[in-house]
Amino acid sequence: xxxxxxxxxxxxxxxxxxxxxxxxxxxxxxxxxxxxxxxxxxxxxxxxxxxxxxxxxxxxxxxxxxxxxxxxxxxxxxxxxxxxxxxxxxxxxxxxxxxxxxxxxxxxxxxxxxxxxxxxxxxxxxxxxxxxxxxxxxxxxxxxxxxxxxxxxxxxxxxxxxxxxxxxxxxxxxxxxxxxxxxxxxxxxxxxxxxxxxxxxxxxxxxxxxxxxxxxxxxxxxxxxxxxxxxxxxxxxxxxxxxxxxxxxxxxxxxxxxxxxxxxxxxxxxxxxxxxxxxxxxxxxxxxxxxxxxxxxxxxxx
Numbered sequence: 001x002x003x004x005x006x007x008x009x010x011x012x013x014x015x016x017x018x019x020x021x022x023x024x025x026x027x028x029x030x031x032x033x034x035x036x037x038x039x040x041x042x043x044x045x046x047x048x049x050x051x052x053x054x055x056x057x058x059x060x061x062x063x064x065x066x067x068x069x070x071x072x073x074x075x076x077x078x079x080x081x082x083x084x085x086x087x088x089x090x091x092x093x094x095x096x097x098x099x100x101x102x103x104x105x106x107x108x109x110x111x112x113x114x115x116x117x118x119x120x121x122x123x124x125x126x127x128x129x130x131x132x133x134x135x136x137x138x139x140x141x142x143x144x145x146x147x148x149x150x151x152x153x154x155x156x157x158x159x160x161x162x163x164x165x166x167x168x169x170x171x172x173x174x175x176x177x178x179x180x181x182x183x184x185x186x187x188x189x190x191x192x193x194x195x196x197x198x199x200x201x202x203x204x205x206x207x208x209x210x211x212x213x214x215x216x217x218x219x220x221x222x223x224x225x226x227x228x229x230x231x232x233x234x235x236x237x238x239x240x241x242x243x244x245x246x247x248x249x250x251x252x253x254x255x256x257x258x259x260x261x262x263x264x265x266x267x268x269x270x271x272x273x274x275x276x277x278x279x280x281x282x283x284x285x286x287x288x289x290x291x292x293x294x295x296x297x298x299x300x301x302x
Contacts, residue, residue, distance in 0.1 A: 103141065151201045
């Protein structure tokens with residue numbers, strides 16, 4: 001009996017030693033976690049909002065600054081010399097029809113003569129005054145913008161002239177009048193040699209009153225370019241060039257890109273990215289190449 005107890009006691013240290021060695025072996029066999037990684041193998045890092053690079057279409061626009069001018073203007077001058085204005089039926093700013101009586105004058109020999117509008121349109125200027133003298137050689141009694149049609153006349157760099165065609169749609173913003181629709185009506189066939197600018201006439205579509213010589217700016221739609229794009233916030237500009245921060249395998253990759261057109265907060269990417277790439281929605285200097293991150297899609301972050 002004493003022999004059995006001694007044998008049992010002698011086996012306990014051996015069992016403890018074996019268990020200790022097994023535990024040590026298991027710990028040694030388990031691979032060490034890489035720096036910045038959690039137990040699941042995913043990199044540990046800050047959560048960043050990301051989005052997928054997607055297709056986007058940009059309008060190719062040519063911008064033109066100019067002034068508003070009457071497309072055609074006609075002057076009304078009574079032929080009777082020495083006649084006096086006796087009645088005035090229209091004034092500057094009025095829209096008139098062809099044949100409408102604008103004023104009446106009295107010639108030196110007496111009587112009354114009606115002064116009529118030769119065309120329909122808008123009276124842009126009037127010098128008519130009761131008792132005032134009129135004549136064929138004097139200042140025009142009325143100036144009429146024919147059919148109330150106006151053009152924005154501006155100068156375009158020679159590099160953009162080739163993009164323009166008669167009939168192209170435009171949108172004009174005129175100081176004091178808001179935005180109006182328009183179309184390219186005429187393109188000058190020559191270029192000013194010193195400035196290398198060409199003249200373009202953009203017809204304003206709505207027939208309404210505009211202030212002649214007022215300033216305006218037109219955007220002429222010359223075509224459309226479709227490709228891929230990212231938000232402007234996803235782009236970093238620096239001494240190293242233009243870059244975008246891509247998330248690949250939960251780590252930051254810095255990609256140099258070539259950008260193109262810009263519209264509505266989107267920037268065309270001509271080179272450096274592919275559709276479907278995951279990029280940081282708001283790129284920043286705090287994120288560096290190789291940094292671990294936890295990407296959160298923009299839709300899920302809202």
